Amino acid sequence: MRCAEFESRLNDVLDERLWLDSDPTLTAHVQHCRVCRELAASYEAMILGLEQSKVPAPSPAIAAGVLAALPGSCTGWDAPDVIRGPFRASPQAPAARRRLPGRRSTLLALAAAAAVGAIAVFWNTVAPDFRGPSDQANPIAARSNDSPATANVAVATSREEDLAAGADLSLPNAMAFFPGGASPTPSTSGGAAKTSSWMHDVSDGLKPVTSTTASAVTSFFELLAGNDEGSRS
Amino acid sequence: MTHSQSGRRRSVIAVGLLLALFGASHPGIQAAETAEPSGGISALASLTPADAGLALEIDQLGDYAARFMGGPLFQRLAGFPPLARWVGQNGTRLARFRGEFQRRFNAAPEKAWSGIFGGRALFAVWPPAPDSQNGPALLLVEARDRELLEAAVERIVALQRDSAGSQKSFSLSTGGQEYTVHVVGSQEKREQLFLATVGTLGIAANREELIRRVLALHASESHQEDAPRCLAELPGYLAANLRVSPEAAVRLFINPRPWDQGLWADWKRKPAESHDAHVQKAVIDTWCATDYVIAGLQLDGARATLETYAAWKAEALPQAVRDAAESFGGTAEFAAKIPQDALAAVAGRVDLGRLVWRFGLPAARAAASSNNESGLSPWQPDWLLPAALAQGIGPNFGACLAPCTPDGSAADGALQLPLQWTAALATGPLEPGDRRPPLAELAEPVLHSALTAAQAASDSNAAFAVKSLKLGDTRMTSVVGLPLVADRRFTFAYAVENGRFWLGSSPLAIRRSLDLAVEDSLASPRQLQTLKQPSQLLYLNLRGLRETLRAYPAVVEFLAAAKGLDRGVAQRRFQEALALGELADVAVLAFRLDESGPAFSLSISAEVPASPSMEAPDAR
Numbered sequence: 001m002r003c004a005e006f007e008s009r010l011n012d013v014l015d016e017r018l019w020l021d022s023d024p025t026l027t028a029h030v031q032h033c034r035v036c037r038e039l040a041a042s043y044e045a046m047i048l049g050l051e052q053s054k055v056p057a058p059s060p061a062i063a064a065g066v067l068a069a070l071p072g073s074c075t076g077w078d079a080p081d082v083i084r085g086p087f088r089a090s091p092q093a094p095a096a097r098r099r100l101p102g103r104r105s106t107l108l109a110l111a112a113a114a115a116v117g118a119i120a121v122f123w124n125t126v127a128p129d130f131r132g133p134s135d136q137a138n139p140i141a142a143r144s145n146d147s148p149a150t151a152n153v154a155v156a157t158s159r160e161e162d163l164a165a166g167a168d169l170s171l172p173n174a175m176a177f178f179p180g181g182a183s184p185t186p187s188t189s190g191g192a193a194k195t196s197s198w199m200h201d202v203s204d205g206l207k208p209v210t211s212t213t214a215s216a217v218t219s220f221f222e223l224l225a226g227n228d229e230g231s232r233s
Numbered sequence: 234m235t236h237s238q239s240g241r242r243r244s245v246i247a248v249g250l251l252l253a254l255f256g257a258s259h260p261g262i263q264a265a266e267t268a269e270p271s272g273g274i275s276a277l278a279s280l281t282p283a284d285a286g287l288a289l290e291i292d293q294l295g296d297y298a299a300r301f302m303g304g305p306l307f308q309r310l311a312g313f314p315p316l317a318r319w320v321g322q323n324g325t326r327l328a329r330f331r332g333e334f335q336r337r338f339n340a341a342p343e344k345a346w347s348g349i350f351g352g353r354a355l356f357a358v359w360p361p362a363p364d365s366q367n368g369p370a371l372l373l374v375e376a377r378d379r380e381l382l383e384a385a386v387e388r389i390v391a392l393q394r395d396s397a398g399s400q401k402s403f404s405l406s407t408g409g410q411e412y413t414v415h416v417v418g419s420q421e422k423r424e425q426l427f428l429a430t431v432g433t434l435g436i437a438a439n440r441e442e443l444i445r446r447v448l449a450l451h452a453s454e455s456h457q458e459d460a461p462r463c464l465a466e467l468p469g470y471l472a473a474n475l476r477v478s479p480e481a482a483v484r485l486f487i488n489p490r491p492w493d494q495g496l497w498a499d500w501k502r503k504p505a506e507s508h509d510a511h512v513q514k515a516v517i518d519t520w521c522a523t524d525y526v527i528a529g530l531q532l533d534g535a536r537a538t539l540e541t542y543a544a545w546k547a548e549a550l551p552q553a554v555r556d557a558a559e560s561f562g563g564t565a566e567f568a569a570k571i572p573q574d575a576l577a578a579v580a581g582r583v584d585l586g587r588l589v590w591r592f593g594l595p596a597a598r599a600a601a602s603s604n605n606e607s608g609l610s611p612w613q614p615d616w617l618l619p620a621a622l623a624q625g626i627g628p629n630f631g632a633c634l635a636p637c638t639p640d641g642s643a644a645d646g647a648l649q650l651p652l653q654w655t656a657a658l659a660t661g662p663l664e665p666g667d668r669r670p671p672l673a674e675l676a677e678p679v680l681h682s683a684l685t686a687a688q689a690a691s692d693s694n695a696a697f698a699v700k701s702l703k704l705g706d707t708r709m710t711s712v713v714g715l716p717l718v719a720d721r722r723f724t725f726a727y728a729v730e731n732g733r734f735w736l737g738s739s740p741l742a743i744r745r746s747l748d749l750a751v752e753d754s755l756a757s758p759r760q761l762q763t764l765k766q767p768s769q770l771l772y773l774n775l776r777g778l779r780e781t782l783r784a785y786p787a788v789v790e791f792l793a794a795a796k797g798l799d800r801g802v803a804q805r806r807f808q809e810a811l812a813l814g815e816l817a818d819v820a821v822l823a824f825r826l827d828e829s830g831p832a833f834s835l836s837i838s839a840e841v842p843a844s845p846s847m848e849a850p851d852a853r
Contacts, residue, residue: 041336042329042332042333042336044332044336045329045332045333045334045335045336045337046325046328046329046332046333047332201508201509201512201513201516202512202516204509204512204513205496205509205512205513205515205516205517206496206516206520207499208360208492208495208496208498208499209286209360209492209495209496212358212360212361212366212367212368212495213286213287213358213368215361215366215367215368216358216359216361216367216368216369216370216439217356217358217370219367219370219424219439220367220370220372220426220437220439223417223418223424223425223426223439224372224389224426224437225337
């Protein structure tokens, strides 16, 4: 196996929520390729990191707000598909194969799902104007379907992304509402250009301080973090 | 892997480790039992050589962070749309960095954070030598968990050994004490890191000489020199630390002197007559006149404050910088005329006359000279009047928006806003030293005559009225229904008092500001909780603004009409503005310039300081 194929295949394995050692080809490759071993370890670290992430505590007011905003016929569990989306049933791998952190508590997952559901309902009903296009590009959250630990991360990430999708909440947009507020479109006025030029001149003049400091900090922490040198086949 | 890929990857890892540390500081972190923020100058400054160019210190940041994150401000920050968007975009990466940290150091970032960085830490940087790109750097850590610190150092050494980097250890003897120093390094970049632990003290430096100096300071080696050996003996550092709050969790001290040589060397590399060289000369002259710069960040549950101070020798500043500083410096007098229940306020100083005569007229002269070469007039009449008037305008100005109760007296269902506004501008004689009256007192009779003439000339059926009343020596004029623009009529009041021109939404609004006592104004330190006697001040009572906007939807309609927005767009932007305003209840931006140097403060708070009960008078 070549290194170029390794990452793709590793992703496939992780997509099924399996560890690296469930795939003999990958296991054999990392025996002799240090760089791919490091890569696999970094993926493993990422999964571990996700496990450690905490679920943000929802605001005490959110439950009341959601309940108050629910339409009479919609309970929040039978209406929006988005609630079930991230937690839909996933294909099961053979029981004999070692799995990524699995179900520890159905209750916990349900609680996490309830939180996501509440947030989803909130964003769909209470604040529909705040919603933007959803971000689908989160393979980690997607593959963490039924693992409580990673489901927690999914809750966190989903909430964060929902907030992020709120999205077009930008200061220029909001300020444009007020008298004298700037237009949300980028300003090309002479005044702004002059200010920018003035600031650029000053920051350019101080480059011997700022750039050398940045360089020293980066170099120092690179050393502290340790080397990751190597070459890939 | 190419060099650039390798470098990029290592940079990402380095940044990641930093992010992991900061990302780890979530509410789950528990404050250490013994930790009471002590603030002030830390013992680590006694171990940092005095010629450091920059020092970043954290002091019980874990405790402060835990307190902050358990408070209401952090809850709002977590939901602040721009930050939430960033976290949403980078949440996966942060999680990965946390995992990477765990993998590399066999310790959860939270544990490392509270055990190693939860106490005091100092990171210092020195300017590089002329032939080097990276300057010396030093990290000192006063860990709470000695075993964890030693394990982390061992892990760094082990990682280096595993990755085939260079690694060795040696003993260093200084001041009669023996220290073991581990050396790890990158063979590719020929850089080394020297690590040592002494009890709970962790030391990391990228120069052997630096770690020797630190250990010599630790061993309290005697010295004969009079010059300060360490930061804690440096007068600039001592003076700077007296200015920031001892409660600051993070402090950044910049020592300008060590950087002077590098700045001048960079300036000499530029073409002598170039614009860049000219600007950089002014920047470096200002830098050389600066004794220190210090910034501090305070965090508590309901408030976050960033304060920055610089100290300079005013007489050593370039003339242009001194003129600009004097134009914006001094105390914003109108802060004392802004009521504490203001929803939004600005007060400041701009010496327009000085700016125009110092900068505007020379620029106009230069432009006129170039025009003259092409046969055009040597001066342009369009700037003569503003230039002549500029001397009499300012320097103090102020404006505020405050709530009031509409009295329902508006005719024909005209909109009455629950707001009153006041603006004020100080004026002076048109020439310095002139004993003639200030500009406002000269202009007031002219303005009054013009309005009276306009009233006489207007349609007698139109609801346009000009009325004046005398309040002591002050004549207050109320103008109702002035048809300045087609289809729109304006109602306002104005007055001139001691050379200050007042404009307001009603006579009562002006009267309230005129009669305001200092202790009931924004100038009260309790209210501002920030710099005293600022030169420029921006105050936003976000909670008051939110409540007003929610309670009076008509304000939205009015603003939408004023901006020419349709209803849907206006409502959406209104919601966006409210969402952004949820970040805090009060935001204060203050800037002060005086002989000692500039000072800056930004404070956001999740609670409005209690103010004495003040009834807003009804106003039209």
